[in-house]
Amino acid sequence: MLMTPQQYEESLRQLNLVVYMFGKRLDNVVDNDIIRPSLNAVAKTYEMAQRPEFEDIMTATSHLSGEKINRFTHIHQNTGDLVKKTKMGRLLGAHTGCCFQRCVGMDALNALSIVTYDIDQAKGTSYSSRFLKYLSYVQEKDLVCDGAMTDPKGDRSLPPHRQADADMYLHIVDETADGIIVSGAKAHQTGAVNSHEIIVMPTIAMRENDKNYAVSFALPSDAQGIIYIMGRQSCDTRKCENSKIDVGNLKYGGHEALVIFDNVLVPWDRVFMCREYEFAGALVEKFSSYHRQSYACKVGVGDVLIGAAQTIAEYNGAQKASHIRDKIIEMNHLNETLYCGSIACAAEGQAEPSGTYCVDTLLANISKQNVTRFPYEIARIAQDIAGGLMVTLPSEADFNAPETGKWLEKYLRGTPEISTQNRMRMLRLIENLTLGTAAVGYLTESMHGAGSPQAQRIMISRQVDLGKKQQYAKNLCGIQDEEN
Ligand code: SF4
Numbered sequence: 001m002l003m004t005p006q007q008y009e010e011s012l013r014q015l016n017l018v019v020y021m022f023g024k025r026l027d028n029v030v031d032n033d034i035i036r037p038s039l040n041a042v043a044k045t046y047e048m049a050q051r052p053e054f055e056d057i058m059t060a061t062s063h064l065s066g067e068k069i070n071r072f073t074h075i076h077q078n079t080g081d082l083v084k085k086t087k088m089g090r091l092l093g094a095h096t097g098c099c100f101q102r103c104v105g106m107d108a109l110n111a112l113s114i115v116t117y118d119i120d121q122a123k124g125t126s127y128s129s130r131f132l133k134y135l136s137y138v139q140e141k142d143l144v145c146d147g148a149m150t151d152p153k154g155d156r157s158l159p160p161h162r163q164a165d166a167d168m169y170l171h172i173v174d175e176t177a178d179g180i181i182v183s184g185a186k187a188h189q190t191g192a193v194n195s196h197e198i199i200v201m202p203t204i205a206m207r208e209n210d211k212n213y214a215v216s217f218a219l220p221s222d223a224q225g226i227i228y229i230m231g232r233q234s235c236d237t238r239k240c241e242n243s244k245i246d247v248g249n250l251k252y253g254g255h256e257a258l259v260i261f262d263n264v265l266v267p268w269d270r271v272f273m274c275r276e277y278e279f280a281g282a283l284v285e286k287f288s289s290y291h292r293q294s295y296a297c298k299v300g301v302g303d304v305l306i307g308a309a310q311t312i313a314e315y316n317g318a319q320k321a322s323h324i325r326d327k328i329i330e331m332n333h334l335n336e337t338l339y340c341g342s343i344a345c346a347a348e349g350q351a352e353p354s355g356t357y358c359v360d361t362l363l364a365n366i367s368k369q370n371v372t373r374f375p376y377e378i379a380r381i382a383q384d385i386a387g388g389l390m391v392t393l394p395s396e397a398d399f400n401a402p403e404t405g406k407w408l409e410k411y412l413r414g415t416p417e418i419s420t421q422n423r424m425r426m427l428r429l430i431e432n433l434t435l436g437t438a439a440v441g442y443l444t445e446s447m448h449g450a451g452s453p454q455a456q457r458i459m460i461s462r463q464v465d466l467g468k469k470q471q472y473a474k475n476l477c478g479i480q481d482e483e484n
């Protein structure tokens with residue numbers, strides 16, 4: 001079944017989430033001014049799947065049921081699926097100009113489809129059939145899953161079991177006939193309160209002493225004992241001003257939340273890893289690789305920013321200047337380089353023993369490492385082209401006030417054929433993408449999301465075959481390895 005955006009919104013109204021923001025519990029999450037744009041962005045993943053022109057990218061055929069499903073719930077069956085996943089990320093980034101949140105769940109589902117199978121093969125467990133049953137449920141209902149990996153981590157120099165506070169990493173505190181009881185938290189959870197389900201995974205590789213921390217499971221997002229505390233974003237309260245201009249992006253945004261698990265019961269049929277510490281690292285690596293590919297979303301947001309930079313150059317009458325043209329070329333060069341990386345790791349994907357296709361790990365990490373840098377440079381150039389007015393522009397209310405509006409109309413006009421208001425709108429959009437609420441997704445999330453830059457550098461050093469490269473060099477200049 002494919003849900004419509006309206007059905008998705010209605011389904012969220014049925015949830016009984018415990019959400020706090022600005023020190024108060026929210027009784028209505030769906031219509032909250034600050035959260036609503038993020039709901040709109042997730043709803044776009046449903047809307048686009050209904051449109052025939054995007055059907056090939058936005059939908060897939062379930063390998064379980066043979067039914068048409070949203071690609072966000074699909075398990076990749078070949079490299080073509082992986083390439084379409086990259087294209088879907090770019091498409092949605094361009095249509096929303098923000099983080100549309102649904103990729104983390106898709107990446108968690110795919111990683112679990114691989115690792116549950118591998119655990120079963122090694123240990124004779126039955127996680128895979130449990131997981132596939134859960135997957136059928138998610139596909140059939142067309143649900144949004146929050147993929148929850150990042151623990152608070154406390155003292156970074158200590159493993160989970162040596163932390164002063166055991167809850168610094170989410171862990172199993174008890175076990176009953178009904179299931180496991182877990183305690184801890186997951187930080188920076190993208191789209192958490194727009195999700196029907198939370199899929200929890202460990203955040204690092206584990207040793208035997210940490211086995212109670214080697215746990216993966218899924219819960220309904222409103223399960224008893226789960227608490228959400230919303231993160232702030234720069235300029236967030238502009239969304240409460242009923243502004244049509246100052247928000248920059250009129251409809252879409254993202255959100256993150258701290259998600260607390262206060263002694264929560266997880267029924268056995270939703271437990272996908274329970275103390276198999278040897279597989280915690282593999283689950284982290286698979287999820288991270290998939291999610292590093294997912295950052296094709298930033299290419300779509302980059303498309304928006306490049307379009308905005310070209311447009312404001314035209315509004316300023318500067319578009320013909322050779323340095324402006326060159327800067328636009330540079331932005332495109334950087335943005336398409338990001339796209340190349342995401343497409344490449346997809347095209348070079350391989351089948352895992354479970355049959356799921358996984359991206360090429362090295363190329364996924366290279367691609368994400370570029371994402372930690374290039375959006376910052378693209379944003380820098382966009383700000384260069386936009387000019388300082390982007391940050392000194394008076395408010396929409398000043399434009400509407402009779403005493404000040406006439407002066408602002410007169411003095412803040414660019415080329416005469418473009419209205420001052422349209423110039424303002426474009427500047428506010430660039431501000432939103434590079435400094436405001438969307439900069440959380442486009443910049444800082446590009447840096448730290450799916451692992452910070454150092455995490456990718458460690459993976460790059462592990463994946464490259466340095467010895468082979470040395471051998472190539474030695475062969476060409478006639479060096480034969482000396483025995484000692
Ligand atoms: Fe998806 Fe990008 Fe948001 Fe991650 S940052 S959830 S990849 S849109």
Ligand code: FE
Pocket residue numbers: 190445449450
């Ligand atoms: Fe992310």
